Every structure is written in C-alpha cells, then in structure tokens.
Amino acid sequence: MTKKRIDQIEVAGRRVFVRVDFNVPMEAGAITDDRRIKSSLRTIRSVLSRGGRAVLASHLGRPEGKGFEAEFSLAPVAARLAELLGADAPHGVAFPSQDPTDDAARAAIAAMPERGVVLLENLRFAKGEKKGDAGFASRLAGLCDIYVNDAFGTSHRADASMYALPMAMRARGAPCVSGFLLDAELEYLVGRIAAAKRPFLAILGGAKVSDKILAIENLMAKVDRLIVGGAMAYTFLRAQGVATGNSLVEEDRVELAREILAKAAAKGCEFLLPTDHACGREFKAGTDTATVSGAIPDGWMGLDIGPATRERFAAAIRSSQTIVWNGPMGVFEMPPFDAGTRAVAAAVVDATASGATTIAGGGDTAAAVEEFGVADKLSHVSTGGGASLEVLEGKHLVCLDAIDDA
Numbered sequence: 083m084t085k086k087r088i089d090q091i092e093v094a095g096r097r098v099f100v101r102v103d104f105n106v107p108m109e110a111g112a113i114t115d116d117r118r119i120k121s122s123l124r125t126i127r128s129v130l131s132r133g134g135r136a137v138l139a140s141h142l143g144r145p146e147g148k149g150f151e152a153e154f155s156l157a158p159v160a161a162r163l164a165e166l167l168g169a170d171a172p173h174g175v176a177f178p179s180q181d182p183t184d185d186a187a188r189a190a191i192a193a194m195p196e197r198g199v200v201l202l203e204n205l206r207f208a209k210g211e212k213k214g215d216a217g218f219a220s221r222l223a224g225l226c227d228i229y230v231n232d233a234f235g236t237s238h239r240a241d242a243s244m245y246a247l248p249m250a251m252r253a254r255g256a257p258c259v260s261g262f263l264l265d266a267e268l269e270y271l272v273g274r275i276a277a278a279k280r281p282f283l284a285i286l287g288g289a290k291v292s293d294k295i296l297a298i299e300n301l302m303a304k305v306d307r308l309i310v311g312g313a314m315a316y317t318f319l320r321a322q323g324v325a326t327g328n329s330l331v332e333e334d335r336v337e338l339a340r341e342i343l344a345k346a347a348a349k350g351c352e353f354l355l356p357t358d359h360a361c362g363r364e365f366k367a368g369t370d371t372a373t374v375s376g377a378i379p380d381g382w383m384g385l386d387i388g389p390a391t392r393e394r395f396a397a398a399i400r401s402s403q404t405i406v407w408n409g410p411m412g413v414f415e416m417p418p419f420d421a422g423t424r425a426v427a428a429a430v431v432d433a434t435a436s437g438a439t440t441i442a443g444g445g446d447t448a449a450a451v452e453e454f455g456v457a458d459k460l461s462h463v464s465t466g467g468g469a470s471l472e473v474l475e476g477k478h479l480v481c482l483d484a485i486d487d488a
C-alpha cells in the first residue's frame with residue numbers, strides 16, 4: 083500500500099490541487115483547534131518551496147449542498163492558514179469565491195503566480211460533492227494539473243473531490259499522489275500493523291460493542307492480546323455471567339460477545355477484560371462513587387476500569403511491542419472516571435519510550451491523548467476517526483484506488 087508522495091514528483095510552475103481536511107471545530111465563527119490546518123502544512127510547503135501553485139480544497143461541517151452558508155464558510159481557515167504559512171506563502175492566501183468552482187475561483191486560479199495559494203470555498207456548498215458527482219468532479223479537474231490527497235479522514239467516502247476528481251485526472255494522465263499526512267497514516271495504520279513486532283496488542287474501548295465489532299473480529303485474527311475496556315466491556319462480562327448492575331450492556335450483543343470470547347480462546351488470543359470497576363450511582367458528574375471488584379451490585383454502574391485492572395492492563399501494554407488503541411477505558415470526559423484512560427495512556431507512553439510502535443486512533447482517543455498532553459509521545463495519533471476505524475476493520479479505503487502507487 084505504498085503510494086507515490088508529493089515530494090516524489092515535479093511541481094514547479096504546476097497547479098496542484100491539494101484535497102486537505104480543514105474540517106476544524108468552530109465556535110461562534112472562531113477556530114477552537116487548528117491542528118488539522120497545521121497537519122497539512124508540510125504538504126503545502128513542499129508544493130510552494132519548489133515553485134508550485136497550491137489550490138487547496140476542503141469540506142467544513144455538514145452543509146447540505148445548497149450553496150453558500152456563512153456559518154460553514156472556510157474564511158476563518160483562510161486567515162489562520164495565511165498566519166501559519168507566513169513567508170512560505172509570499173503572495174498570501176487568496177480566498178476568492180463563494181462556490182468552489184465559480185468564475186471568481188477560476189479567475190483567481192488562472193491568475194496565480196508561482197508559490198501562490200488559493201483556498202476554495204467549502205466543497206460541500208456544491209451539491210455534487212457528497213453525491214460523488216462526475217460533472218462537479220470534472221469542473222474541479224479543469225482547475226489543476228496535479229492532484230494530492232492529504233485528507234485521510236475523508237478517504238473512506240467517495241465524495242467527488244476524493245474519488246471522481248482524481249479518477250478523472252488520472253484518465254488524462256495527470257499525477258495523483260499522496261500528501262505527507264496521508265502517507266504517515268498509511269505507513270502506521272497499514273504498514274506497521276501488517277509488519278507488527280510481537281507481542282502485538284490491541285486496546286479497544288468506547289461505548290458500544292456494536293460500533294467496534296468488525297474491528298474486534300479483524301484485529302483478533304492478527305493480535306496476540308486484546309484489551310477490552312469502556313462500556314463495551316460490560317456486554318462481554320455479562321456474556322461471562324458476571325453481574326453488571328446498571329452498567330451499559332447491549333443485550334442484543336451478549337450472544338455475539340460469547341462467540342467472540344470462544345473464538346479468542348480457540349485461537350490462543352489473550353482476552354483481557356476489567357476485573358474491578360470505578361462505579362457511579364448515576365451517569366453524571368459529582369455522582370456517588372465506589373470501587374467494585376467482580377460483580378457489580380444493582381444500583382451501581384461501571385463508568386471506568388478500577389485500580390487493579392489499570393495495573394493489569396498497564397503491565398500488558400508495557401510488555402507489548404506493537405500497540406493499536408481505539409476507544410477510551412471509561413467516561414474520560416467526566417472525572418474521576420478519566421483515571422483508567424489516563425493510566426492506559428501513561429502505559430502506552432512508557433511502551434513507546436521503550437521502543438514499541440504505538441498507534442492511537444479514533445476521535446475520542448485522539449482527543450483524550452491530546453487532553454492528557456501525551457499525543458507527541460506516541461508513535462502515531464491518527465487524525466481520522468471513521469477512516470481509521472475502517473482500516474482497523476480491515477476495510478479497503480476506496481479513495482486510495484485513485485492515487486498512483488509508488
């Protein structure tokens with residue numbers, strides 16, 4: 083799965099369409115977290131420093147393809163990008179239009195100097211983007227000479243700018259390559275997992291077994307050890323006949339959980355579940371709390387892994403060589419039920435420091451490691467929630483078919 087990367091092709095004087103993921107969180111018109119902008123800077127700089135012209139395009143939020151809506155405009159992103167690029171973009175960042183392919187956008191691109199940057203308006207203002215429309219894709223294709231996918235987080239959806247556009251450009255012989263961000267995601271989520279050093283451990287958590295079932299099944303076939311925490315652990319404990327009190331259990335998945343446990347045992351995959359729990363009376367901040375070992379009594383719900391489980395999970399983590407982590411161990415947004423996820427994060431940091439390859443993915447997990455201030459102490463934190471889960475499920479990301487192999 084090695085794709086040709088932007089730095090491996092000539093860009094001088096060429097118009098390079100870079101599909102980025104600038105879908106940043108916003109509050110009252112202000113960007114609250116600019117990490118997604120920062121994570122594509124290396125790709126953009128690679129185009130500019132070699133005399134290319136960068137045409138950047140992204141979606142933001144979920145407008146429904148009915149034209150311009152101020153609330154979803156990329157204007158604040160254009161301003162922040164100009165600040166971040168500074169002197170690397172000597173002509174600034176042009177933000178010419180209210181529609182990604184209107185006359186103003188085309189005129190601005192036609193007039194671009196070398197090392198110029200144009201940011202198109204939100205792709206999802208166009209009704210063809212979400213529909214993967216060939217007409218919209220061919221209007222975009224007319225704007226540029228080279229295509230770059232640097233939007234890993236959208237690579238599982240065949241939106242027009244992600245799939246039909248590069249397909250149309252390939253059909254006329256234009257290079258279609260990956261950016262540095264996409265390249266790093268593939269290196270870790272695909273490459274390092276395929277060549278995992280052992281012991282190989284997967285840590286899965288979060289709310290529902292039903293959301294993670296395909297990932298559990300796919301990873302179980304590959305790993306030596308599987309840790310399951312978070313609310314989904316309670317469905318497995320119920321399947322083992324352990325009382326779970328008022329904890330979240332997906333009744334309709336208990337049988338499936340039993341089958342998975344049997345499959346893991348047959349395969350010799352070590353399956354680690356919590357044995358003690360940080361419980362609350364209610365799902366709310368400030369609720370009464372208790373540490374419970376084994377059976378959880380009625381009137382209490384498990385909201386995090388308990389102290390003995392934290393130690394057992396940490397020992398498994400510290401003695402593994404490859405670790406993939408998706409999903410929190412408890413309600414990490416609501417202290418004190420963040421302790422389990424913090425302990426797992428600390429152990430993953432230790433494992434990384436001792437040479438293990440560690441990969442965290444999924445929106446909540448990435449948010450947790452950022453909040454704990456340890457994101458840069460892991461080998462890789464995936465920027466793509468849905469897309470990274472699909473890779474862990476063993477699914478093929480359709481938009482990668484449109485990118486040239488290395």
Ligand code: AMP
Pocket residue numbers: 287288289290293311312313314330384385386408409410411412413414415444446
């Ligand atoms: P997911 O999006 O599936 O990764 O689930 C993440 C969510 O699961 C977070 O918002 C956590 O608060 C929640 N969660 C984790 N553990 C528990 C638990 N024991 N009980 C209820 N919710 C939980």
